[in-house]
Amino acid sequence: MSRETDDPKTPATVTDELKSTLAAALVEDEDEDLEDLALGEDYALTPEFVAMVVDAADRADAERLRELLDALHPADVADLMGFLSPDYREAVLAHVDPEALAEIISELDTEIREDVLDAVAPATLAKALEELDSDDAADVVDDLEADKRAQVLAAMPEVERVAIETSLAYEDETAGRLMQREVVAAPQFWTVGQTIDHVRKDGDELPELFFDIYVVDPSFKPVGAVPVSLLLRTKRDTPLAQIMEPVTEIAVDLDQEEVAYIFDKYHLISAPVVEPGGRLVGQITVDDIVGVIHEESEEDILALAGVSDAGRNADVMDMIKSRLPWLLINTLTAALAVSVIKAFEDEIEKVVTLAVLMPIVASLGGNAGTQSLAVAVRALASRELSAVNALRTIGREMWVGLMNGTALALITGLAVYLLFLDLRLAIAFGIALIINLFVAALAGVLAPLMLDRMGRDPAVSSSVFVTFVTDFTGFFAFLGLAALILL
Amino acid sequence: MSRETDDPKTPATVTDELKSTLAAALVEDEDEDLEDLALGEDYALTPEFVAMVVDAADRADAERLRELLDALHPADVADLMGFLSPDYREAVLAHVDPEALAEIISELDTEIREDVLDAVAPATLAKALEELDSDDAADVVDDLEADKRAQVLAAMPEVERVAIETSLAYEDETAGRLMQREVVAAPQFWTVGQTIDHVRKDGDELPELFFDIYVVDPSFKPVGAVPVSLLLRTKRDTPLAQIMEPVTEIAVDLDQEEVAYIFDKYHLISAPVVEPGGRLVGQITVDDIVGVIHEESEEDILALAGVSDAGRNADVMDMIKSRLPWLLINTLTAALAVSVIKAFEDEIEKVVTLAVLMPIVASLGGNAGTQSLAVAVRALASRELSAVNALRTIGREMWVGLMNGTALALITGLAVYLLFLDLRLAIAFGIALIINLFVAALAGVLAPLMLDRMGRDPAVSSSVFVTFVTDFTGFFAFLGLAALILL
Numbered sequence: 001m002s003r004e005t006d007d008p009k010t011p012a013t014v015t016d017e018l019k020s021t022l023a024a025a026l027v028e029d030e031d032e033d034l035e036d037l038a039l040g041e042d043y044a045l046t047p048e049f050v051a052m053v054v055d056a057a058d059r060a061d062a063e064r065l066r067e068l069l070d071a072l073h074p075a076d077v078a079d080l081m082g083f084l085s086p087d088y089r090e091a092v093l094a095h096v097d098p099e100a101l102a103e104i105i106s107e108l109d110t111e112i113r114e115d116v117l118d119a120v121a122p123a124t125l126a127k128a129l130e131e132l133d134s135d136d137a138a139d140v141v142d143d144l145e146a147d148k149r150a151q152v153l154a155a156m157p158e159v160e161r162v163a164i165e166t167s168l169a170y171e172d173e174t175a176g177r178l179m180q181r182e183v184v185a186a187p188q189f190w191t192v193g194q195t196i197d198h199v200r201k202d203g204d205e206l207p208e209l210f211f212d213i214y215v216v217d218p219s220f221k222p223v224g225a226v227p228v229s230l231l232l233r234t235k236r237d238t239p240l241a242q243i244m245e246p247v248t249e250i251a252v253d254l255d256q257e258e259v260a261y262i263f264d265k266y267h268l269i270s271a272p273v274v275e276p277g278g279r280l281v282g283q284i285t286v287d288d289i290v291g292v293i294h295e296e297s298e299e300d301i302l303a304l305a306g307v308s309d310a311g312r313n314a315d316v317m318d319m320i321k322s323r324l325p326w327l328l329i330n331t332l333t334a335a336l337a338v339s340v341i342k343a344f345e346d347e348i349e350k351v352v353t354l355a356v357l358m359p360i361v362a363s364l365g366g367n368a369g370t371q372s373l374a375v376a377v378r379a380l381a382s383r384e385l386s387a388v389n390a391l392r393t394i395g396r397e398m399w400v401g402l403m404n405g406t407a408l409a410l411i412t413g414l415a416v417y418l419l420f421l422d423l424r425l426a427i428a429f430g431i432a433l434i435i436n437l438f439v440a441a442l443a444g445v446l447a448p449l450m451l452d453r454m455g456r457d458p459a460v461s462s463s464v465f466v467t468f469v470t471d472f473t474g475f476f477a478f479l480g481l482a483a484l485i486l487l
Numbered sequence: 488m489s490r491e492t493d494d495p496k497t498p499a500t501v502t503d504e505l506k507s508t509l510a511a512a513l514v515e516d517e518d519e520d521l522e523d524l525a526l527g528e529d530y531a532l533t534p535e536f537v538a539m540v541v542d543a544a545d546r547a548d549a550e551r552l553r554e555l556l557d558a559l560h561p562a563d564v565a566d567l568m569g570f571l572s573p574d575y576r577e578a579v580l581a582h583v584d585p586e587a588l589a590e591i592i593s594e595l596d597t598e599i600r601e602d603v604l605d606a607v608a609p610a611t612l613a614k615a616l617e618e619l620d621s622d623d624a625a626d627v628v629d630d631l632e633a634d635k636r637a638q639v640l641a642a643m644p645e646v647e648r649v650a651i652e653t654s655l656a657y658e659d660e661t662a663g664r665l666m667q668r669e670v671v672a673a674p675q676f677w678t679v680g681q682t683i684d685h686v687r688k689d690g691d692e693l694p695e696l697f698f699d700i701y702v703v704d705p706s707f708k709p710v711g712a713v714p715v716s717l718l719l720r721t722k723r724d725t726p727l728a729q730i731m732e733p734v735t736e737i738a739v740d741l742d743q744e745e746v747a748y749i750f751d752k753y754h755l756i757s758a759p760v761v762e763p764g765g766r767l768v769g770q771i772t773v774d775d776i777v778g779v780i781h782e783e784s785e786e787d788i789l790a791l792a793g794v795s796d797a798g799r800n801a802d803v804m805d806m807i808k809s810r811l812p813w814l815l816i817n818t819l820t821a822a823l824a825v826s827v828i829k830a831f832e833d834e835i836e837k838v839v840t841l842a843v844l845m846p847i848v849a850s851l852g853g854n855a856g857t858q859s860l861a862v863a864v865r866a867l868a869s870r871e872l873s874a875v876n877a878l879r880t881i882g883r884e885m886w887v888g889l890m891n892g893t894a895l896a897l898i899t900g901l902a903v904y905l906l907f908l909d910l911r912l913a914i915a916f917g918i919a920l921i922i923n924l925f926v927a928a929l930a931g932v933l934a935p936l937m938l939d940r941m942g943r944d945p946a947v948s949s950s951v952f953v954t955f956v957t958d959f960t961g962f963f964a965f966l967g968l969a970a971l972i973l974l
Contacts, residue, residue: 305861374792
């Protein structure tokens with residue numbers, strides 16, 4: 001992290017240098033200490049550091065606040081915002097450099113960002129946004145309320161404003177929104193030397209960081225890519241056309257989940273984004289994709305657990321809004337499932353043990369269904385489950401359900417027999433378990449497959465369906481068999 | 488994807504050129520057709536294409552097979568292996584170029600890879616592995632059985648063998664295993680020009696692709712990094728020390744999940760890996776991290792669903808092994824939970840409706856617990872939930888549980904009253920629901936927090952605990968209250 005600036009070529013100034021080095025070392029040491037203090041072993045901000053920030057803000061100690069913030073990466077300042085109440089956030093942000101502000105804002109979670117954006121003047125914001133790549137800037141502008149958005153855009157230079165407006169014209173969660181418009185493109189007849197000279201000369205208009213140079217034909221369609229490291233190691237007189245590699249083009253309207261899949265599958269670092277006609281309009285880089293992968297897998301986990309559009313850092317009302325609807329739907333399906341029990345009230349009155357055992361059949365079915373559901377949802381996401389092997393996968397799941405059901409039926413059936421000394425009860429219990437685990441495995445793979453075929457997200461609403469099916473089947477199979485065998 | 492090779496500088500040969508362009512276009516068209524056929528809209532292999540491969544293999548049509556395989560990226564050939572039975576896999580692999588073999592093998596899932604590796608001669612394998620970066624090669628060697636591993640390593644050149652053995656000496660799922668030993672390092676007193684000349688001259692020993700040049704001090708400790716694109720755009724006489732950026736070092740024994748977190752947080756493209764003493768020993772690039780993120784989020788989803796060490800592409804026995812143990816544990820906890828019902832058998836015999844309603848209380852508690860569990864597990868993974876805000880998060884969850892419980896209690900309590908015309912039953916049901924949703928929210932956040940504090944994976948075994956707590960509480964609260972109020 002430290003930048004050493006010793007220069008072995010100037011021994012004459014050794015005393016002066018030694019002094020300044022010592023001073024620098026002292027300053028550096030203190031910085032290092034704060035940096036060490038800031039992040040714990042798990043790279044999360046430590047409670048001690050957050051307390052120091054709160055304390056400095058309470059004392060309105062501007063110098064100390066600045067010192068503390070200087071020890072943090074913008075991403076860590078963004079994390080810090082998540083731990084502070086709105087008042088403290090404003091106090092802290094007042095001491096952030098204008099250049100750092102843009103980066104911090106672009107790192108913030110949506111909920112906090114809306115809050116922070118309210119507190120920043122439009123002119124300051126416009127200035128900060130100019131520092132960002134067009135995709136990140138558009139992302140921030142998207143979170144502004146209508147009138148503030150107009151003010152901020154009006155305060156920006158033409159070029160940046162158009163870039164942001166163009167980006168926002170693409171649908172959310174598509175390649176168009178992920179991409180940055182800044183790319184390095186070169187005609188295919190250029191040599192390595194010409195390309196390097198171009199980059200040196202027009203550096204200001206190019207993206208700050210880039211990993212591939214896209215080789216384009218006269219109609220600006222990408223025909224190949226040259227990784228920057230390859231450009232660096234190739235002789236200057238070599239034509240680009242000779243060293244370029246094939247590129248994987250991303251359609252501008254492609255869903256971000258598909259984009260992430262392509263990056264992962266082909267190990268891409270960057271990829272050109274093209275309009276329907278094939279013209280190069282921007283590029284997506286892998287650092288944006290890492291965020292998408294996190295987002296999408298988080299969506300899957302939360303959707304499977306019945307949490308919609310989970311507000312991270314959300315307040316209690318947002319949390320309720322993201323959970324209550326699914327609980328209400330679950331209430332309805334639960335009511336439907338227990339209507340089966342109601343139909344067997346007479347039998348339960350006669351043999352109360354049925355009421356004790358029936359939740360086990362339903363619950364194990366639910367667990368088994370969740371297992372095959374989770375496996376199927378992940379396999380669909382990674383394309384390991386597709387039209388090619390859907391039937392085979394369904395067949396395997398049915399076998400697994402049957403075998404696990406039989407194993408459980410033997411073990412628990414024996415336990416039921418030993419506890420209640422009723423062979424017929426044990427048999428009804430065992431057979432119901434086999435039936436329910438078979439149905440669970442089948443429902444767990446069929447539900448996401450059908451949703452996927454219908455073009456819906458297989459993770460959303462699959463769980464509710466599977467739980468309903470296994471509850472219903474569990475109660476019906478057990479109570480029905482018991483009614484047949486016992487009474 | 489197509490590489491055009493028209494050269495505007497040679498108009499004299501236009502007729503010849505036209506002919507060859509036409510011929511190339513025809514060939515290209517056929518290639519393009521196969522490529523279009525191979526992948527569906529979702530970038531998965533199409534059933535038609537897989538059928539064509541199977542058909543060509545059946546007819547032992549080597550030329551057709553080669554043509555089909557040529558249309559695929561190595562990653563797609565690896566996917567194809569996943570859809571084929573072992574016999575077909577061997578038939579297909581026989582027609583793969585030695586150079587492509589290494590890449591295909593490194594893309595294969597572990598289960599299939601072990602299978603495929605068995606079928607490849609040690610000498611062929613040794614040759615193929617030389618084509619890979621040290622991390623990918625080590626990954627493959629790790630999957631070989633002991634005696635074959637010895638044979639393959641013996642057949643490799645000294646340098647590659649040592650690199651692989653060193654890599655394998657690091658623990659699985661650590662930075663040491665993820666990193667490649669090939670890096671570009673430069674002393675801090677070098678200029679941009681000297682660095683570029685070095686890369687041009689010693690290109691063969693450098694990694695094939697690289698994104699950052701690490702600036703090192705005399706003891707080979709990294710003191711900064713220069714992105715290749717920055718090197719390219721900077722004047723040749725600029726010293727590296729002047730343009731280098733601070734680096735985030737990765738300790739060689741850091742867990743891969745932490746490494747992924749750091750890459751995501753700081754948007755890294757590559758990072759230097761250092762030994763305990765601080766010496767540079769390798770680098771990790773973001774394309775490896777994308778795979779880790781996928782792996783880790785998949786592990787979380789499957790662990791939450793009670794699937795252990797999920798064999799992807801596994802056979803039925805592996806699937807059973809990954810699921811039956813958790814089902815057995817669930818059986819035990821379910822038995823424990825229903826023992827509560829057994830204690831209230833007399834009450835149920837008197838009011839059978841209790842048996843109908845009790846699963847709803849338990850099931851809604853389970854759903855609510857799963858919701859807060861999923862949110863907590865994701866928040867822990869992204870460090871949004873940490874020691875700083877654990878108490879506040881627990882408090883919020885308790886509020887959410889209380890409010891959602893109250894909302895559900897009012898709605899369903901009314902429904903119960905209207906259905907059974909029994910106010911006391913409706914009240915017992917409603918209060919039990921509030922209690923259970925409160926306990927569910929609390930258990931859902933406490934279980935993963937405590938596991939995390941104990942240094943365990945919060946996703947594993949949390950679900951079983953939460954389900955048990957909500958089942959037990961649901962049955963006990965409802966039946967207990969009913970016994971108090973009704974009887």
